[in-house]
Amino acid sequence: MAANLPHDKKAAITAALAGGWVADAASLGLHWLYNSERIAEIGDQTPEFLPPRADYYTKGFGYFAHEGKQVGDVSHYGAATGVLTDSLVANKGNLxxxxxxxxxxxxFGPGGRWQxxxxxxxxxxxxxxxxxxxKAVEEAQSSMPASxxxxxxxxxxQKVMPYTRRLSGDQLAQPVREAISLTYEDAEVQEAGVHLAETIDRHMVRESGADDMQLPAVSKLAPLVASYCGTSNLLGVVDAAVRVTNHNDDAVAWAKCAAVLLDGLFRGEGLSESMDAAMTEAPDPDSLARARRTSKLDGVAAGESFGRTCYLHEAMPVSFHILTHARSYTEAIRANIHCGGDSCGRAWLIGPAMAATxxxxxxxxxxxxxxxxxxDAASVYQDIESLVYGS
Structure with missing residues (x-):
């Protein structure tokens, strides 16, 4: 899908994708600390890239979630964005x-790489x-031969499950048949196994996500929007991708709002114009309008007014406030950290939007x-370049 990207915008889009990773890492040290006075006490005017430490959370309300992480690491939001990026790169930009x-x-599951x-x-x-x-196994077993x-x-x-978990469609038959042949030489049994695998595959549904309207619905969007920038099916693709982890209509609507914002910026439109277009998809455009009408940048006040938690109806107005008033990438990321709460989650909209600009x-x-x-900057940036330039 890299061919869809405007050639003269690829540098800005590359910067935008990098901007999400950097914003997340910059915010990690004070993530989920909700007391703005405590944040200012620890980070002063440069709260970025602090080492995650439990003692930061001994004053004021907060939740220390990142034991063992180091300066430069990203949160679970970044890890999930990396998973979607890997999938897009492997499929030449297609979801x-x-x-x-x-x-x-x-x-993320048992035995996986995430810690x-x-x-x-x-x-x-x-x-x-x-x-x-x-459920898919039960459906498949009900149609197995009575013999x-x-x-x-x-x-x-037992034979087919390792394959249905990593292959689908036409990829299944040969390896499944070979695996079964190690135990059963009977062709009828082998074909029953192939049928079992293919039936399981057909019954694996696409809408696997939680009924949840928090920031994971939005945080992974930047690479997806880059892949489908300017296409007529962007919002349909966003809907499908979001429901993998957030099967919730409000979450999808907020994700479409964020996607329209990023799409406009990636195509070279101005920030204000892109936010105007994005608001038409928002479940609560009035809250975004109020966030934009404030007179000056004040991340702390925005958090107090709209909320600092992971829920999208709080995070999106705060993000729109910061995007409206911040004059630089650095100023935006610092305002987001000073706001407190789920700074890492908001970073994945604020960072790409400011970097695109x-x-x-x-x-x-x-x-x-x-x-x-x-x-792992070199690896991350290489994946971004592969996605944007198709190399």
């Missing part, structure tokens, strides 16, 4: 829901994957030194 679901389950906090949508999504799979013994049926389920370097863009502080 493949089943591939995305498999990668998400593999990364860290698991949020409510992710936890419930993982539980839903298991429930969906159990099979109970033992054969159990063994076939101001790009990298200079007085208003992403500071070069901030880019260098991201953990």
């Amino acid at each position: 493949d829901i089943r591939d995305y679901q498999r990668r998400f389950r593999s990364f 860290g906090f698991i949020d409510n949508p992710t936890r419930i999504t993982l539980e839903n994957f298991n429930a969906i799979e159990r 099979l013994t109970d033992k054969q049926k159990r063994v076939l389920v 101001h790009e990298v370097g200079g007085e208003t863009g992403i500071p070069l030194s901030w880019l260098a502080r991201l953990t």
Whole structure:
């Protein structure tokens, strides 16, 4: 899908995607600390890239979720964005829901690579994957040949499950048949196993997400919008992707609002114009209008007025306030951290939007030194370039 991107905008889009990662990492040290006075006491005017420490949370309300993380690491939001990015890169910029679901389950589930906090949508999504799979197996077993013994049926389920969890469609038949042949030479049993696998595959539903309207619905959007920038099916793709982790109509509506904002910026439209267009998709445009009407940048006051938690009806107005008034990427990220609460979640809209507007370097863009502080920066930026340039 990289061919859809305006060639003269690819540098700005690359900066925007990097801007999300950097904003998340910059915010991690004080994430979910809700007391603005405590944040100012610890971080003063430069609260970014502080080491995550439990003693920050001994005063004021907060939740320390990032034990073991280091300066430059990203939150679970960044980890989930990385999963979607990997899927998009592997599928040449196209959203493949089943591939995305498999990668998400593999990364965050038992035995996966993620070590860290698991949020409510992710936890419930993982539980839903298991429930969906159990139902699919039951549906598939009900149509298995009566000639099979109970033992054969159990063994076939054990044989096919590793493959249905990482393959689908035409990819299934050959490896499933080969795996079953190690135990059963009978062609009829092998074909029953292939039928079992294909039936399970057909019954795995796309809407696997939690009934949840928190920031994970929005935080992963930047690479998806980059892949479908300017296309007529952008909002349909956003709907499908969001419901993988957040199967909630309000969450989808807020995600469409965020997607329209990013799409406008990625296509080179102004920030104000892009926010105007985005508001037409918002479940509560009045709150966004109030956030934009304030006279000056004040992240703390915005948090007090609209809320600092992970819920989208709080986070989106705060984000729109900061985007309206911040004059640089740095100013926006610092205002977001000073606001408190779910700064990492909001960072995934504020960071890409400000970076798309101001790009990298200079007085208003992403500071070069901030880019260098991201953990595994070279790998992250290579994936971004692969997505945007199709290399």
